[in-house]
Structures are given as C-alpha cells and as structure tokens.
Amino acid sequence: MSSQPAHPTLLIPGPIEFDDAVLQSMSHYSESHVGPAFVATFGETLTQLRQLFQSTDASAQPYIISGSGTLGWDLVAANLVEAGESALVLSTGYFGDAFADCLTTYGADVTKLDGPVGGRPQLPEIEKALSQKKYKILTVTHVDTSTGVLSELKDLTATVKRVSPETLVIVDGVCSVACEEIAFDEWGLDGVVTASQKAIGCPAGLSISFFSGRAMQAFEKRKTPPASYFASMKNWTPIMKNYEAKKPSYFATPSPQLVHALNTALKQILAKPLSERFARHAEVSDKVKKAVQDLGLEVVATKPEDQAHAMTAIYLPENVKIPDILPKLAGKGVVFAGGIHKAIATKYIRFGHMGVSVTDPKRKDIDHALEALKSGLSECGYQKA
C-alpha cells in the first residue's frame, strides 16, 4: 500500500497527511535553482496556481516563496499598505487577530471587527464600517484554523465592491485553499495568501499567494518603498514572471524539493474538476459534524453556514480535559490538535479533514478518527446525556 512507514494519522488542521508521490518528490536529487529543468518545474507550478484559483486574468500574479504561511501576511502588509493607510480586518479567531498584528507592525492603521467566538462579523456591520471610513484594504480569514469558522467570501466581496469599490479584498486562505470554493476572478478578489501544508497537501515551508492585476497596480502606485526586503514584491515579482516564462532568475534561493512536491500535489488536485474536490470536502465535513452532534457534542462554529469544511473545532464535554483525550486518541493512532483561541483554548479540540484523508478512497482515516473519538471520550468517562 503506502510507501510510508506506519505512523499515527495526522488529523490536525495542518500539516495534513501527505500522498506518497508528494513525499517522494521531497527527496528529489539536487538541481540548480536556475537550471532549465528546475526553472521549467517552477514555472509550471506558478501556472498551476492560476488554475487552482480558477483565474484566467493574465495580469494576476502568483508567488511561491520559501517561508511559513505567516509570511503571506508580511507580503500583504509590507507591499499593499503604506504606513498610515487604513486596513479593516475581519477577525474570526486567533489568525484574524494575528493578521491585524502583522499589519500594525508595518504601520497600517488597523480597525478590527471581531466576530463572537464561533461566529463572524456580519455584513451590515461590515458595510457600516466601510461607509464610515476609507480603507485601502479589507482582510478576511476564509477559514480561521483556531475556530473552524468559515467566512462567506462571495457575498462579502460583492458588499465591498458596492460600498467601497476601491478597497482591496485580501483573503487569508491558509486553511481554505484547495478545499473551499475560491473563484478568484469571478468574485473579484484582490489577493489570497496561503501555505503548502494544509488542503494543498504539500509539506510545510512554502508561502503561496495570488494577487489581482488591481492589487499589483496598487503596489506599483506606492509612494514609499516596500517595508520588507525578503517579503518585497519589488524583489520577487520579476523573479516569478521570469520563472513562469521559463527564464532563469535570481533574488533568493527557492527550495527545489518543496517546489517539486508542490508541483506533484497540484498535478493531483488539478487532474480532477475542482468542484468535485470541494464537494467531497463538504460531504466529509457534513459527516463529521453529524457524528459530533450524534455524540452530543457542540461545534465551535455555531451556525451551519459558518462552519468550515476543512476542519471541525469541537467543544469537549465538561468533565473531559485536553490532556486526557488527546493522548487517548494518540493511543488509537489518531492525532488531533488542542485549542488555540484564547477565550476557549482549554475547552475544545480541533479535527482537520483535508486532502488525501478525505479524497483518497483507500484511506479510512476519517472513519477511524470518528471511532477513536467515540471510544476515547467513553474511556474518559463521557456518556451522552
């Protein structure tokens, strides 16, 4: 079966379990980062991102840069906002708050709209905020990995375009790209920043992002230079354009092995219609949410329409503690994550259901995890009321 040694199934909301072929690509022999073979692979991978984002706009720009997903925030904050310019940050948890911190670091004037724990800021209050002040950008966490709250990008973007058409709409898609629908051009998004190790299914180490022609123009119009060196669009844009045109180019050394793995992962994703992939993630997510409900437990994301399909954050029964249940699950070969939202951190666990664990029919990861959760809770003394 798998060429990987037996190991606990990793079902945290990223990194996820990886396909054998993707992991094998990580061991690719060494190549020059400016040699024709790797330049062709990197160029192809950038073009694959256009397909992943369902974009045909030639003025949109993909980036693949060595770094954590977090680096994508720096890319936005250091290039698309100048010191003193305003940013409206919609927060649905830990990651929205942190994106705001990053923007503040680079001098943005940040207004943050917080959803209630397990919910999201609502369109009327967003509309009100946008009509009271001019914002250069609005940022939204598509799926906040800390809560599993899903933001509604399509209606949100339509609202921004109606109320404040000049505002750039920037999406943190770290926990959504490749499992939640993102119609970049159709919805009129201006940027999505993401990472390799979640639904894309490539090991961690790559910051992946995609910006509209409009965002690139906004960057070009800056009055001050970019506020970062490594995360500078000025430094990276010509490099990405050259690689995609299959021309060697150098600013900082990319990771050939990670790019090969990303190329393999994207080839697998793009071999089938994306709509099928999104539907399959929704189907498995529904199954998980129903099983959680059947166990008498509550999902952190309160309303069904706010629930992500990438993961489920689950409130523990009152008498079950994280240091008891997580090791029980690990003993059954299943790795879940603890909570990280400040307000409720000790009260819930997180179950990631993305990538091969969901799409590979040979894997029974999700069923095993649900069984382990049920028996683990029982062993912790929990019985459904």
Add this chain to the structure above:
Amino acid sequence: MSSQPAHPTLLIPGPIEFDDAVLQSMSHYSESHVGPAFVATFGETLTQLRQLFQSTDASAQPYIISGSGTLGWDLVAANLVEAGESALVLSTGYFGDAFADCLTTYGADVTKLDGPVGGRPQLPEIEKALSQKKYKILTVTHVDTSTGVLSELKDLTATVKRVSPETLVIVDGVCSVACEEIAFDEWGLDGVVTASQKAIGCPAGLSISFFSGRAMQAFEKRKTPPASYFASMKNWTPIMKNYEAKKPSYFATPSPQLVHALNTALKQILAKPLSERFARHAEVSDKVKKAVQDLGLEVVATKPEDQAHAMTAIYLPENVKIPDILPKLAGKGVVFAGGIHKAIATKYIRFGHMGVSVTDPKRKDIDHALEALKSGLSECGYQKA
C-alpha cells in the same frame, strides 16, 4: 551505491549535492509541528547548531526559520538595528551589496566599504571607518558567493573589539558555515546568518542563524518594536527557546521535513571533528586552485589569503564564453554556475566544492569536474598559452 537516480553533478556554490540519508529525511511522514516527536527533533537540531558554531555560551540563541538564506538579513536588519542607527557593511561582492540594500530597507544608516573586485576591504580602512563614526553593527560576508572572496573573521573581529567594542559583528555565513572555521565564542562574534543548502548539506528552505547573548541584549534594549512580523525576534525567540527545552510552542508552522533533513545533515557533520571537515575543504580547494592555475586560468579572488575554500570563481579565457562552456560541462555531467558580480558577470564561472562532493571518499565529483573543465575548455578552442 546511491539511492538517487543518475543526474548531473551539481557543483554550483549552492545548492550542493546531498547525501542519500539527508534526502530520505525530506520524505519523512507527516508529523504535528507541536507533537512530542517533532518537538524533540527540532529541539535537538537547535542544540546541534550550538556545536556547529563551537559555542558553549548558554545566552547565545539559535534560530531555524522557514525561508531562504536571504531571510537572515531581514532578521538582522529588522531586529538588531533601529531606523536611523548606523551600520558598516563590508562588501566583497554581490551579496555584501545586497545585505546593505536589506539594511537600508529597514531604515539603517548604511556606510559601505567595498573591496576591489576579487579582494576585500583592508583592516586599516575598516579601523579608520570605525574610529570616525559610531556603528551599531558591522556586517561582513564571510565568503561572497559571487566572487569566492574569503573575509578574515578572526582578525577583523579583534580589530572591531579594539577600536569600537560596542559594535556588533554580524557575519553572512551563507557560503561558509560548515566548511570554513567559525569559532563563534572564541572570536567574539555577535551573529552568523546562513542557509541550509550550502556546506551544511540540507535542501534549501531554511534560514539558520545564531546570535550572541550580547546581540540578544541589544535586541531587548530596542526603543521601537521589531520592523518585521515574520522575521521578528520577538515572535521567534520564545518559540526557539521552548523547542530547545522540548516544549511545544507556536508562532508560525515550521517545515518538519526540512528540519528532519537538517538534523540528519548536522548529525553527519558533528560525527567527526569539525577541524577535519575544515581541513578537508581546504585541501580540496587548494587542489582546485592549483588545477585552475595549471590550466593557465586566473581565480577571481586575487590573493591566496582571500580565497574561499567553499568555491572557486574562475576567469574564463578571453575566447571562451559562458553560453559555450557551461553547456559543454553539462554535457559531461557537471553543472557549474555563471557569474553574478555586476562588474565581471560575463567573464567568469563558479565552481562550488562543498559537502559530500568533498568529504565522501566514494564520490569522485571534484576529479571529474576538473577533467570536464579541462576537456570542455579544449573543445571550446582554448589552449594554454
């Protein structure tokens, strides 16, 4: 023999050829970045860096962050210098110039001392500069990958300590760490930033750095917050301390696979005395330089004491062009790099001799490369005068 498929031998000054076990570590199955197994590996790897830098100072701080080597410059520029503070940059080529650009991006007041092409700024002029103005930091490129010029760190650091003891001495060790001697504590260095893909022998994708207790104190005394988010010591220091203490911790997701590969590479390096490793690189470098001289060619680094042991930049004969010789070499299974120093870019090639190509007695990479260079030049019509 090797588990890698047949491929051209990569002898550019990084990425280098990788050991089989290191590449296999890149395919490690997925693990939680905060799970006990990976936390132990990451913690051990940070401790290995202390050994690599020959440091026993508990107040010194290692960092391993997803990113290119270039990210190390941001780490220095955004944390150890505040806007308006002065930096003295010693440049021996493309990379010294670029480090200056990075420092300028974050607001440093940069004075650059340039060596002549193929040489380095001399101690008397450095001493003069240090006595004329107070510098918060001095930066030096240990081996400039564009020229193969080696800086003399020990005497330089002694000079700084004598003339301007408060100035932090920061080394770009991207092309020197793990092949040139660096006695961090003994010489009194304050920081070394490097990357994974050169003499350390791990695929690209990790920014690796090491700072003295004194540098950490200078960071603590900042009046303004760090000027970067992803490259913020404030964000990363507690994480690195926790990992090294084998405690889970989160700021941004590290790359478990790259960290496993780094751990494997460092285990191999530290299994033997470092002095033997440095001597072996010097021995092979001497052999390469002599062969180049025997071919009637000149090395870009003019004086023997300025010549790096990691690589050799070689002036081409006048009638031999880069677009002719590099493909000839590739046809013989050897990949060298072209020039990147602005002033002489079309006139020279670069030959990297680091890591397993130098230390593994089973490999004949260097001998083959020297034979290929000789026959390749001959096929390009070159005959020694």
